[in-house]
Amino acid sequence: MNDDVKLLASLGGAGALIGIAKMLSSDELPKARQIVGRAILSGGLGVAAGAAVLIIPSIPVVAQVALACILSSLGVSALEALFAKYVKQ
Secondary structure, X not given: OOHHHHHHHXXXXXXXXXXXXXXXXXXXXXXXXXXXXXXXXXXXXXXXXXXXXXXXXXXXXXXXXXXXXHHHHHHXXXXXXXXXXXXXX
């Protein structure tokens, strides 16, 4: 496995774990479908952190993983609100 694939797996794994952890920490009993959906969605957000290399080419791997964790923790609705605030529609 090359370094790029390892990095994407790390970013997606970190995002998926955070998404599942957020769901499991709620008072509501989650269903298997919700857990899998949250893992996929948060993993995708984590992988999106790899785009930081386009903005900052010398960004360290630890910073990319941290960004993946932040994006996954915020979730889709928070990111939509953030983009709506800063990007004029």
